[in-house]
Every structure is written in C-alpha cells, then in structure tokens.
Amino acid sequence: MPIDERVESLLARMTLEEKVGQLGVFADMVRPFAPDVNPEANVRNAAEVLEQVRAGRVGALFNGVGAELGRQIQRVAVEESRLGIPVLLAADVIHGMRTVFPIPLGEAASFEPDLAERTARATALEATAAGIHWTYAPAVDVARDQRWGRGAEGAGEDPVLGAAFAAARVRGFQGPDLRAHDSLLATPKHFVAYGAVTAGMEYNFVEISEGTLRDVHLPPFKAALEAGALAVMTAFNDINGIPASAHRGLLTGLLREQWGFAGVVVSDYTADMELIAHGYAEDARDATRKAFLAGLDMSMQSGFYADHLPGLVESGEVPVEALDAAVRRVLSLKAAIGLFDDPYRSLDPAREADTSWRPAHEALAREAARRSIVLLKNEGGLLPLRRDARIALVGPLARDLANIEGCWTLFGDRSRYVSLEAGIRAALPEGAALEVVDGCGFEQPLEGGIEAAVAAARRAEVVLLAVGEPQCYSGEAQSRTQIVLPPVQQALAEAVAATGTPVVVLLRNGRALALQGAVRDAQAILVTWFLGTQTGHAVADVLFGDYSPSGRLPVSFPRDSGQQPFFYNHPRTGRPETPEMSEFKARWREHPHAALYPFGHGLGYGRIEYGPTRVDSPTLAWDGVLGVRARVRNSGQHAAEEVVQLYVHDRVASRVRPVRELKDFRKLRLEPGQEVEVVFELRREQLAFTRADGSHGAEPGAFDVWIAPSSAAGEPARFELLPPP
Template sequence: MLKSLVSRRAALMGAGAIAAWASSPARALIQAAQDAPAPAFIESLIAKMTVEEKAGQLTLMAAAWAGSAATALNPPSAGASFAQQLDQVRRGQLTGVFNGNGAEMTRQMQTVAMRESRLKIPLIFAADVIHGHRTIFPVPLGEAASWEPDLAERSARVAAVEAAAAGIDWTFAPMVDIARDARWGRGVEGAGEDVHLGNLFATARVRGFQGKTLTARDSVLACAKHFAAYGAAEGGLDYNTVDVSERTLRDVYFPPFEAALDAGALSVMAAFNELSGIPATGNAWLLDDVLRGEWKFDGLVVSDYTGDEEMIAHGFAADARDATRLAFLAGVDMSMQSGFYLQHLPELVASGDVPMARLDQAVRRVLAVKARLGLFDDPFRRADPRREKAVVLSKPHRTLAREVARRSMVLLKNDGDLLPLAKDRRVALIGPFASGQHDLVGPWCVYGDDRQAIDLATGMRAAAARPDLISVTEGSGIEEPIAGGIEAAVAAARAADVVILAIGEGTRMSGEAQSVTETVVPAPQRALAEAVAATGKPVVVLLKNGRALALDGAVAAAPAILVSWFLGTETGPAIADVLYGAYSPSGRLPVSFPRASGQAPYHYDHKPTGRPNPDGPLTEYKAHYRGVPNSALYPFGHGLSYGRVDYSGLAHAPQLAWDGTLSVRATLRNSGSRAIEEVAQLYIRDRTAGITRPVRQLKGFRKIALAPGEAREVLFTLSRRDLMFIGRDNRPIAEPGAFDLWIAPSAEAEGLHGRFELAAG
C-alpha cells in the first residue's frame, strides 16, 4: 500500500523534477561559477544555509522504505516511515539514506529534495554493497583466497554497475581490517590476516567501486572501514575493547587504510571499538592527527551505525549531547542513524561548545564529496529503473560470478588424487548444504537473494554424465541433528561410489555479531561425518565457512577437503567445475587454519619468542600449547591444485645495496598431467633488528599458469622499502643486516631458502 501511494505522488512530482533542479539555488551557483574551483560554489552554498540545514547535511539515516534484508540488518529508527523521511528531506534535515529499495525509491526521494527543499541540495544514497549488489560474488574473505586482486577489482566493478543503476552513490565497503582471530565473525568481510595481501585487495576494491571517475553514472564512492583496529577486538568478541601499541597500529592495522586512501577512497568509517581507552568515534588522535594531519585525507568521516550514541555505553560520554560534541570535535563529519547531530549540533554551536568553523568544515567535506560524485550536476545520474533492470543479474555478471567463485576455492587435501571426479561416478551429496536455495549468498548481503542463486545439487546434476547419478541426503541440520538423518546418510553413502560431504557454517554463523568461542564444525555435523566415514567410502569434505576452522576427527581425516566459503549466485556450477575437473583449484588460504580453536588468535607472521620449539618433537619449556605445535594445520598461503609443482633453481645476489634492488629467481615445474595455476610466494625474515620481527612476512607472490610438464621462471624484486618496519620512534626504518628469504608454496613450507645482506647506506 505504501509503495502504491508513494508511486502516485512521485508520478505527480517527477515530470518537473529536472526542471526544478535547473532553476534551483545550488544549480544557479554552479552555473555562475562555471570554471571556478568547487570550493567557491560550496562556500557560497554554505553561506546560505541555516545551522539546522547544516546539521541535516551531516545526518544519515537508514531508509524507511527498504527490503526485508536491509531492515533486519540495520533497522530504521523507531516510528520512522517513508512519509516522515520525505518530510525531513523537505526541511533539509537529511543528507541521505542508506540501504534503500532501488532506483524507484531513490528517484522519489531525490525528486522531493529537488522540488520541495529550500536549497535543493541533492541527497546521497548509500548501501552495504559488500560482495555484490544483486549478482553476489564470494564473500570478501573467500575472494581474497583467489590471491588475484585484479579479480576483486572486476567483481567490485560489477557490484558498482548494478548498485549505481539502483540509485546508490556510496557503498560502505571495502572492509580493510586485518583479522587474525578466527573467533571474530566480521573477518568474513575482509582479506584475512596478512598486511601485504590486505593492502592489495583494499586497493583493488576501491578502484573497482570508484571506476575511472567518480562522476560516471556507474561508479560509487568507496568507504574504507573500520578505522581502526576493529579486527583486534579482545577475545575475538565483536564490538569489544582493543588495546594495541601505536607500533602495532602502524605496522599492521593502518597500512590497508593508507592503501585504500592512496587508491582514491574519499570516505572512512570510524570503528565501533575503543582504542587504548578511547572509542574510535571520539578519538581525535586517530581521526584528526593521523587521518587528516599525517595522511592529508580530504574526504569525509562517517560514524558506524549509532557509533556516536554508543560512546555513552562505553562510559566515555555522559549523554547524547556530550556524545555529539565528542564525536564531532574528534573528526566524525557525519552521524549515521543516531540522529544526534540533527538534535544537538545547533544548540552546541549556539552555546559555543562547537565552533561554527568546525560545523562549516564538516558540511564543506560532505558537499565536496557530493560534488565529486557529480550529484550537483545531475542528482538523478545513477537512479535509472530501466538500466537497473538491464544490468542486474545479467549474463556477463553471472559469468564473472562463476569465474570468481571457482577461483576462490582452496583445495586443502587430496590424498590419492581422489579429485577430480569422473562424471560417471555415483555421488552421494550428504549434509545440510547438499541442496536447496539457502546459505548460498552468505552474510552481509542486503540485496542478494538465495532464490536467485544456484545450489550444489543443481550444479552437480547439470555437470554429471546423468542427473540420476547424484543422490541427495540432508543427514543433519546445521546446528541440530535430524531424526533418522544419520541412518539415511549412511545408506546413501553405501549406495554411492564417492561421498561429497557438504558441511560447515550457515549464513548466520559468520558476519557481524557472530563471534564464537570455538571455531569448529558444529557437533551434529561432526557426528554425521564420523558415521559416513565409517562406511569406508571415499569422502570429499566440502566446507562452507566464513572463517578459518579448526578441523578434527573424520572431517580432518577425509582424503579430500575443499574450502568453498560462501560463493554467492553461482555456487553450484562453480563447485561442480572444480569437483569434476573443468577447472583446477588455484585458491590459497588468506587465513591460517589452526590445529585447535584454542590457538586463536593465530597468524603465520607471529614473533619468534625467546623459547621457540626446535625442529622435531615438542620440547618442555618451549613456546607451544600442551601437546599442540605452535603452527597451523593448514597455513596461510596453502592450497593444492590438480598438478604437481616442483620448486628449484633459487638464484639471487648475496647483497642488497641500500639504494638498490635485489632480483630473486626460481623455477617452477608442473610435473603433473593437468594444466594448473601455482601461487609462488616470497617471504623474508629480518634475523636481527632493533625491534623484534616476525618469523616470516609475505613480500610478493606470482600466480602463474603451467601446462603439464611446463617449467617457468618466477622473478621477484626486493628493495630497501620492502624491508622497512616501524622503529622505536614509531616511524618507518630499515636496518642493515642479515635476512632470510623463501620462495615457497605457503607461509610455513620450507620451499627454497636463501640469505642475503642489506648493506649500510
């Protein structure tokens, strides 16, 4: 009913919207200052605004007219309605809304802004477009497993094309938090545990979203989040305290943000967490000294959802007025969802507690971003219902989704070359994810729909020699057993040649507010695995997951294990491509799979400690857990293909000149019978430094195609910059001395090992 009423109103207003905009004060100011720099017209516009209108430009709210998924993830404030939000637009009380319901909604709201508000300042429309808009790609952690930043740029480009056609100007992505604790659910939104890989994917995703120019109708503004160190929450608990040194911030958690900003991101989202006693939303050192002062960031800073309000619960702000003052003076330009800026900034300015100059500064930043998005030239440039219908879930987009999905899977184990499967084998698909349009698009998906995705059984039946070769048995629920389920699964396994055991996490087990105490496959599914394994039939474990998992029992013992993450729209066909050998898996882990949950947080580039365990058996009074080595079951960078790769011929000079470069070469040979892709990884270790250094650090990688029997040389180049770290004064330094290097297939594989010296300058 609401939609029909709003549509009739829009029909009455829409015809004159463009004409109204052409004669509006904001448009007139642009025309009068045609060749003048943007600040000139923005300053003129700011001079015409009331304090209340300025506060409105800093207020972003969840769209009242939104789909069910958006409402569940970020519900609008109590009592909000679309009619009320339109009234706020008329009165200049909203800068825009987020997670709205497509191009039609966008055009209706923008029409009101252009016809009925005093200054006719265009709205900005934002959304959580995390791993696709309607065409859904693998979750970001899964996509990072491709080790192909260019692929992430392509998927972000498709997401931008679809989102922009729906009227979205701004996405709250990419998340660039380094995440090293698998208990933290939001690790699924990022690129994993490594800084180098994180930097590359941050850069790629910003470029993909923003395109060649922000004014293009198919480009959207990127937002680097969550600033900063949200991934370091104590105990992996979402929203929890973070207390790390400034050195760790600069060495680990800051670099991906710098990479995103260097790539052109013009917005940053403040994190929920406190940082060493000060909530990020009220942290002037973080938002002003570092972000603005050191990095010269000239975009806008937005709070996370009610982040300013939450400083009260933190015990940092006394009340709503105090929270507004603290967040605003710390450098948060725009408030999301709390409504605090609209409620309290006018009075804070009137009382002198917030300078008018600071208010104008924030408004200037917001208007400048709107101008750089081209909204003042054409407020309706993105919202296009016809283009939206044409591009959403188009064939080229689905084709790319399938490509990204199959390149994101990681083959952990393949004993006896169980995979790939012959197409004429009888296959028992067993497990809660064996069939059905559920748990396909994954967490943090506002606009994607499982009903538009292809499930595993459908994909397998389309690829098999005959559909009837594939049987499907649920066997177990995701977190609850099914009466008679195990018995049915055992019978299905006995009747088949091979079992595909589709187990792992459901959509609601990863993502925001989904922290866990144990990073394991749920107990009912582990019981299912034990029973199926006892039949003696060969088992391929197909893991659905949004985090690194600690595998044990029959799951760990299965002869083949394939990590599939949440693959999105083309889940079934992509998995079938890999299982039947149409594509040889080429993904590599972006996170370490630990031996036990209790190792969390675990990351490959840990410090050595003063008592490392020597090679060989575990030794008393050395750094390891009781009975568990201080290593991963499947380390960062690990992944197999359907070939055999031999590493040989490491060659490099013994010394790197202070201002020179060091070439490092090796030869990779595919001794298998199938064409594959291998990811050769370059790691270093600074053997002695003024600040202790990690046991290894990734400094480069090459993903290369190898035909059967083919050998190819890989070349890496190191410079002094690659050897720098944050020194005692919290500034980047490099120190002359001895370094180890490895070209290896993972972070804990020996591969090819060499040494060199960095000469003094």
C-alpha cells in the same frame, strides 16, 4: 577532493540547522530493503523521512533501494527544500548486489586482486542501477583471531594481501570516473583495528601496540585511500581506551594531518551514541562534542548531531569553522560524484529494469567462485572425480539455498542461486548415479538421517560431504568460542567415514575452522566458503576437473580453537619451538605452535615443484633493487595455476620481527611439464617497519628470503641490506 565554487556559495547561505543536517545519515524508510509488514507504518515512515529531507535535515539515507522512489527522494531534496541540496543514497553493498559474489574472505583466497576489482565493478553497475550512490565497503580489517565473525568481510590475516585487495575493491567500486552513473563511492572500514578485538569477541576492547597498529592494521586503509577512496567509516571498538569514533589522534592527527585525507569520515551505526556506553562520554551532548571535535564528520542514525551540534556551536564549544569544514567535505563529496550537475544520476528506472548484464555477471560470479575454492588435501589423487562414478552427496548443505550468500547480503536475487545438488547434476550426464541425502540439519539431527546417509555412502564409490557453518555463524555479532563444526554435523561425518567409502569434504565457512576427526582425516578437503549466486556450478567445475583449484588460504587453519589468536606472521620468541617438541619452548602441551594448514597453502591438480630460492646479490643497496628468483615446475599431468609467494624475515632489528612476512605474490599458469623462473624485485621500502623509536623505515642488516608455496614451506636464501651511503 575537487574544489567546487557552488560549495562555498551554499555554505554562505546555509542556516546552522541546515549545515548540521548535511552531517546526518538516516535509514531510508522511503524505500527500505525490508519494509514493515504494516502498509500504514511504511507510509508514515516514508512521510517523516521526506519531511526531514524537505527541511534540509538529511545529508544521506542508507539501505534503501529502487530508482523510482529514489527519484522521489531527490525531487523533494532538490525542488522542495530551501537550498536544493541533493541527498546521498547509500547502502551496505559488500560482495554483490543482485548477483552475489563470494564473501570477501573467500575472494581473497584467489590471491587475485584484479578479480576483486572486476567483481566490485560488476557490483557497482548493479547497485547504481538500483539507485545507490555510496557503498559502505570494502571492509579492510585485518583479522588475526578466527573467533571474530566479521573476518568474513575482509581479506584475512595479512596486511600486504589486505592492502592489495583493499585498493582493488576501491578501484572496482568507483571506476575511472566518479561522476559516471555507474560509479559507486567506496568506504574503507572500520577505522581502525576492529579486527583486533580482544578474544575475537564482537565490539570488544582493543589493546594494541603502536607498532602493530601501524604495521598490520593501517596499511590496508592507506592503500584504499591511495586508490581514491573519499570516505572512511569508523569502528565500534576503542583503541587503548579511546573509542575509535572519538579518537582525535587517529581521525585528525593521523588521517587528516599525516595522511592528508580530505574526504568524509562517517560513523558506523550509532557509534557516536555508544560513546556513552563506553563510559567515554557523560551524555548525548558530551558524546556529540567529543566525536565531532575528534574528526567524525557524519553521524549515522543516532540523531545526536541534529539534536546537539547547533547548541554546541552557539555556545562556542564547537567552533563554527570546524562545522563549516565538515559540511564543506560532505558537499564536496556530493560535488565530486556530480550530484549538483545531475541530482538524478543513478536514478534511471529504465536502467534498473534492464537485465542484459545478467549473463556476463553470472559468468563472472562462477569464475570468482571457482577461483576462491581452496583444495587443502587430495590423498591419492581422489580429485578430480570421474563423471561416471557412483556419487553420494550428503549433508545439510547438499540442497540448501538459504546459506548460499554469506553475511551482509541485503539485495541478492535468490531466484538465481544454484545449490550444490543443482550444480552437480548439471555437470553430470543423463542418468548418472547421484544420490542426495541431507543426513542432518545444521544444528539438529534428522530422524533417520544418519542411517540414510550411511546407506547412501555404502552404495557409492565416493561421498561428497557437504558440511560447514550456516551463514548466521559468521558476520557481525557472530563471534564463536569454538570454531568447529556443529556436533551433529561432526557425528554425521564420523558415521559416513566409518563406511570406508572415500570422502571429499565440501566445507562451507566464513572463517578458518579447526577441523576434527573424520573431517580433518577425509581423503580430500575443499574449502568453498560462501560462494554466492553460482555456488553449485563453481563447485562442480572443480570437482570434475573443468577447473583446477587455484585458491590459497588467506587465513591459517588452526589445529585447535584454543590456538586463537593464531596468525603465521607472529613475532619470534626467545624460546622458539624445536622439531622434537621439547619442553620449555614456545608451544602448547597438546599441539605444536603451527597451523594445521598454514596461510598461503593450497593445492591444484598439477604437481608443483619449487627449486631453491636464489638472490642476484648477497647485498641490497639502500636505494637498490634485489632480484630474488626460483624455478617453479609443474611435473603433474594437469595444468595448474600456482600462487608463488615471496616472504622475508628480518634477522636482527630494534623491535622483534615476525618469523615471516609476505611481501609479494604472483599467480601463474603452468601447463603439464612446464617450468618457469619466477623473479621478484625487492626494495628497501618493503623491509620497513615501525622501529623502536616510533619512526618508520628499514634497518640495515641480515634478512632471510623465501620463494615458496606457503608461509610454512621452503628453505631461505640470505642477503644483507646495506646502510645508506
């Protein structure tokens, strides 16, 4: 955080109440994104908020939008309050502003962090034009249980992939200059282990080992901070009995003292209030004291800090030095983005009205969407489709526009959304044979719907079956016990498949699903997630071969919901499963201990072949570099982009190690017949983990290493990490 002399000058002049005011984050009722239908209520709410700003009792406002009214808020703060401290204007801008990009989980399927950096940069341009300084993103939670709905907001089940996307999104949101009008402050969240809630149930408790916390859930946060993030948001959950928003060991001990984080820690919505419901605090005053002393700088929406911090400071229960330190961090954050020099930065109505960016952002949205699509299966080379084929587009998502966005999209321009039907029609020649039938609703049958779908399937050469989750099934507070299609959609799939017409499943989803019956057995399956503004065009690009799908799964697709939590990088057991599924091994009675489609899996329209993994030396010196290489060839007739993945396994260690761990990945384009040698460099630091004694580092010994197309493919080579000299 840069040092600004004005911060100390302000601190010296602030009253106790003004200091506490800087630590409050409240709903922006001056320019709410969803205003009350009663105009009088809007006027009253706006007046109350402006009065609080005038009194110096607001540090930040959130989830409002609009440059003109933003200028009004800032004018009151700067010209009518005693000290003239500007207000931070924040919002939940997660995966797009006016232009909506794929949900973060879908974008992670691209295995292209630079793509995420570009979409975050475009998002920042649009958000700052609409009067927003600060976004509560990216979500960097590692989600290993697909029942948890908020996995849609993160990058999947792997910490290395998650760290790469966390850093990229921070760079994209913030840009190269924090003081620029188009720089959007990033906030990695939710600190920490929110993705580890028990049974995948939202807001549930977390029981977790120190090693798993440090090796799996913390690395994406570390990467985000190293990329320049100056704010962190706490999680709702407890961690081994201590709520994250009052966890001094993490907020102060780890974040500040070990990692040296000098930025701001902000609560999630009323998380400090929830310390009471947790049974961790006796009342509001106790919750305030515990959260603040743990290291929580800013309280969102509860009002607890405003009500109780002054009294706690006056009584001596909270040292004034601690209060000053938190206020200093908030003021320094405002200084860092240039608010003291230009309180009206990012509040230009002319810039907000300028829509010249639309063509470029729509092109980027289309690119991001098609790069996020994962082809799970393509029997007989059914895809890409001929444009002169007789096509039946069937399913509740065929012409739907209400479920384009995915979760946590507050400000999208719905007038620009492209449905599947619209995108496919635009890709077909005039007079092409495309019949569109809904067949059923998302959860309810339609009278005569299945019969109409079956009739259309019989008239067609191929069925595009557009099924999946409505967007309300994923996101916050949307945990599921059965991660399957709604029964009515499954019934539609069974009826259509029974016609014998080849089926291409267009699966829309915010998590990995347990595919069943006719959906699982379809000739081709495309995972299309929630792709955003350009959904229809992007899907059509892939269907007709204008783009060869290049996405790979950032989460494992299980065989059955009952396998959850399931993740590829699970520890070895003392009784590993054998191929013949013998008893008294680590397996279920009904299913092997394996995914239906593993992490990293995905196909293109090329035919990719891998040569054996080779190491340049049988040993890796303690401070050395080991080359790991394999030849990769496209023997097919279509160009393809392949995600080449590097995995390792530590064969003997002081703690049981995962069966495989992703350590690096690279996406490359291969023309038909092209062969390249892919070389990764492996270092000791990549083999480090939290050891049995709690220290972090690698241990000498034998390792397996794979260069492979997924976490379940390939044969390993072996090397030995030598001890230090």
